Amino acid sequence: MFPMLDRLNEQQRDAATATADHLRILAGAGTGKTTTLTARVAWLVGSGVRPDRIMLVTFTRRAAREMVARTDTMLGSLDPARARAGGKVRAGTFHSIAHRTLRRHATSLGLPEGFSVLDPGDAADLIDLVRHEHLARRTHERRFPRKATLLDLYSRAVNTQRPLSEVIDQVAPWSADRVEDVAEICRAYVARKRALGLLDFDDLLLHWRAAARDEHLGPALAEELDHVCVDEYQDVNALQVDLLAALCADRDDAPGLTVVGDDSQAVYSFRGSSPRHLLEVDAVFPGIRTVALEQNYRSTQPILDVANAVGQDAPEGFSTRLSSVRGDGDRPELVTCTDEDAEVEAVCVRVLAHREAGVALREQAVLVRAAHHSALLELELSRRRIPYVKYGGLRFLEAAHVKDLVCLFRLADNPRDELSWFRLLQLMDGVGPVSARRAIEALGVDRPGTPGEVLARWPDAVQCLPSGARAAASELVAALARPSGESTGAQAERLTAALTPLIEGAYDDAAVRLVDLEALSAAAADQTRVSDVAADLTLEPPHSAGDLAGPPVIDEDWLVISTIHSAKGLEWDVVHLIRAADGNLPSDMALTDREGLEEERRLFYVAVTRPARALHVYHPVRFHHRPRGRDDAHSYGQPSRFLSDRVTAGMARAQAGAPEPVRAAVRPAAVTVEVELDALWQ
DNA sequence: CAGAGCCGCCTTTTT
DNA sequence: GGCGGCTCTG
Numbered sequence: 001m002f003p004m005l006d007r008l009n010e011q012q013r014d015a016a017t018a019t020a021d022h023l024r025i026l027a028g029a030g031t032g033k034t035t036t037l038t039a040r041v042a043w044l045v046g047s048g049v050r051p052d053r054i055m056l057v058t059f060t061r062r063a064a065r066e067m068v069a070r071t072d073t074m075l076g077s078l079d080p081a082r083a084r085a086g087g088k089v090r091a092g093t094f095h096s097i098a099h100r101t102l103r104r105h106a107t108s109l110g111l112p113e114g115f116s117v118l119d120p121g122d123a124a125d126l127i128d129l130v131r132h133e134h135l136a137r138r139t140h141e142r143r144f145p146r147k148a149t150l151l152d153l154y155s156r157a158v159n160t161q162r163p164l165s166e167v168i169d170q171v172a173p174w175s176a177d178r179v180e181d182v183a184e185i186c187r188a189y190v191a192r193k194r195a196l197g198l199l200d201f202d203d204l205l206l207h208w209r210a211a212a213r214d215e216h217l218g219p220a221l222a223e224e225l226d227h228v229c230v231d232e233y234q235d236v237n238a239l240q241v242d243l244l245a246a247l248c249a250d251r252d253d254a255p256g257l258t259v260v261g262d263d264s265q266a267v268y269s270f271r272g273s274s275p276r277h278l279l280e281v282d283a284v285f286p287g288i289r290t291v292a293l294e295q296n297y298r299s300t301q302p303i304l305d306v307a308n309a310v311g312q313d314a315p316e317g318f319s320t321r322l323s324s325v326r327g328d329g330d331r332p333e334l335v336t337c338t339d340e341d342a343e344v345e346a347v348c349v350r351v352l353a354h355r356e357a358g359v360a361l362r363e364q365a366v367l368v369r370a371a372h373h374s375a376l377l378e379l380e381l382s383r384r385r386i387p388y389v390k391y392g393g394l395r396f397l398e399a400a401h402v403k404d405l406v407c408l409f410r411l412a413d414n415p416r417d418e419l420s421w422f423r424l425l426q427l428m429d430g431v432g433p434v435s436a437r438r439a440i441e442a443l444g445v446d447r448p449g450t451p452g453e454v455l456a457r458w459p460d461a462v463q464c465l466p467s468g469a470r471a472a473a474s475e476l477v478a479a480l481a482r483p484s485g486e487s488t489g490a491q492a493e494r495l496t497a498a499l500t501p502l503i504e505g506a507y508d509d510a511a512v513r514l515v516d517l518e519a520l521s522a523a524a525a526d527q528t529r530v531s532d533v534a535a536d537l538t539l540e541p542p543h544s545a546g547d548l549a550g551p552p553v554i555d556e557d558w559l560v561i562s563t564i565h566s567a568k569g570l571e572w573d574v575v576h577l578i579r580a581a582d583g584n585l586p587s588d589m590a591l592t593d594r595e596g597l598e599e600e601r602r603l604f605y606v607a608v609t610r611p612a613r614a615l616h617v618y619h620p621v622r623f624h625h626r627p628r629g630r631d632d633a634h635s636y637g638q639p640s641r642f643l644s645d646r647v648t649a650g651m652a653r654a655q656a657g658a659p660e661p662v663r664a665a666v667r668p669a670a671v672t673v674e675v676e677l678d679a680l681w682q
Numbered sequence: 683c684a685g686a687g688c689c690g691c692c693t694t695t696t697t
Numbered sequence: 698g699g700c701g702g703c704t705c706t707g
């Protein structure tokens with residue numbers, strides 16, 4: 001009846017077929033978590049639950065996609081006819097499911113029918129607008145949190161459901177005496193979003209929770225579901241727990257809940273997450289049953305020995321200890337590199353050696369703590385014509401020119417979009433924040449009346465701009481008018497063409513950027529409105545223009561570069577962990593408190609548990625202060641503190657790069673030069 | 683003299 | 698790419 005159950009071990013089968021209302025699966029790295037969760041979904045369907053009455057909440061889109069593919073395969077083999085009749089499992093990230101729910105119930109929730117979703121960049125711009133308005137009314141004589149910090153404070157307070165003052169004490173203690181100012185900005189930000197019909201990512205969760213708690217809507221939402229599965233539960237925050245509680249507890253016929261997680265892999269505390277929610281889950285869902293998975297199917301034992309040693313080094317230890325079913329293999333390698341150039345060289349050499357030995361590039365990944373750690377490596381890979389795809393770090397949507405076009409698309413459907421006006425007007429020569437703001441004032445975006453009336457005021461608004469900018473601005477605005485009967489594709493092309501001269505004027509590398517805009521414009525052709533592209537990109541941001549154009553050529557091979565955060569839940573045959581130097585990993589930004597250090601340790605643990613067969617850890621000894629500059633200014637770094645004796649005991653060691661030349665002075669060269677010059681000025 | 687623009691600095695992690 | 702700080706321009 002359930003062929004997939006035969007391939008599971010005893011604990012996995014136990015978890016997949018548990019009949020308890022609520023179930024917690026504690027699953028260490030590589031223990032077959034996804035297999036077990038998909039088997040559980042299949043088992044539920046086999047027991048008579050309709051697929052569309054199961055909600056599968058994942059943490060990233062990557063995980064959602066993988067889960068959907070695997071459940072589809074499994075359900076298809078189970079009973080194709082019934083699986084089709086029962087619809088599809090409702091799968092997605094917290095935010096995408098929230099978005100779908102809010103679109104469906106916008107009116108009952110009191111949201112404007114066409115509400116738009118702010119991407120984090122827009123949210124920052126909006127809070128910056130509010131920040132300036134607030135500070136303009138006060139003489140600010142000293143440092144005040146910047147927009148990114150303000151948004152972080154706001155978001156943490158919302159997601160952890162803790163008072164702002166506590167959050168400030170923890171995140172920005174230097175602003176502890178400005179709580180009232182920050183609070184006022186938060187209030188104004190909330191009001192502004194409401195006035196303009198905008199929801200940020202946190203609002204999606206807040207309104208979903210409100211819906212789930214509502215006395216009419218809540219029961220209706222819960223009645224649609226028989227079971228809710230949540231992946232990576234160690235990464236949920238208080239708001240998400242609230243939401244799940246509203247859906248799956250506090251009512252008699254509540255849907256069942258299955259949560260899967262591993263507290264040793266909790267790495268999102270900066271977003272308000274806490275592994276406490278996984279460990280203390282019975283406080284919210286009393287009587288929840290627990291099954292633990294401990295057999296690791298991914299990695300060879302020498303790799304797990306290193307991982308376990310990392311866990312042992314933690315002050316309180318890790319709750320999971322991994323043992324391999326794959327058995328012995330090569331020892332992980334620790335490569336000490338003279339400097340970053342030597343590190344890049346060492347990585348290339350090993351990547352190519354593995355490839356010669358039959359490991360495709362796509363079976364290999366380079367993992368980094370911070371996106372910019374791979375900058376030098378990327379240059380060298382391009383030079384050597386080694387293709388790669390990078391995950392994490394700057395998104396396609398965050399590139400300036402992409403935002404420019406997205407704003408133009410949004411403006412075409414909503415002339416009230418203040419943020420888009422503000423951005424686009426400043427593309428004109430001689431237009432800065434001040435005249436842009438004056439022009440927007442003249443447009444009266446928040447005045448009552450039809451959107452068309454806003455555009456009708458353009459002749460007044462254009463007078464607020466410097467005379468040299470008026471012609472170009474009017475030309476762009478003229479493109480916003482849509483000839484009746486024009487297709488979305490044609491409109492997108494026309495808007496792109498209107499923006500092109502401005503892009504050429506504003507950026508040196510315009511040619512490269514225009515290629516991206518073509519891809520973006522093409523994507524608009526399939527949509528009902530050009531602004532839908534903007535909403536789609538916000539919730540499903542592609543990593544590159546290539547993603548937008550669809551999957552790359554089938555037989556092409558490329559190396560994966562990923563931040564450790566983006567690599568969670570994934571595995572490769574070979575993993576290269578670079579910049580394992582103190583200050584980079586752990587990042588010195590995270591070392592403000594002990595919890596920060598422990599989270600960095602878990603991050604290190606996540607990284608070393610990704611490979612199946614080979615792990616290479618690299619650390620440069622010497623760091624250039626200006627990697628691209630010509631001077632030789634540099635400093636020395638220690639290997640990561642996580643590379644303790646216990647951890648390195650299980651590793652082979654190697655050196656890369658020329659040995660350090662003997663130096664007359666210990667002091668770095670650039671500093672010496674400065675000292676000598678100083679003597680001249682006397 | 684307000685406001686645009688340029689230079690040089692730094693850059694954690696993400697839905 | 699963004700930001701603070703400085704300089705130049707209309």
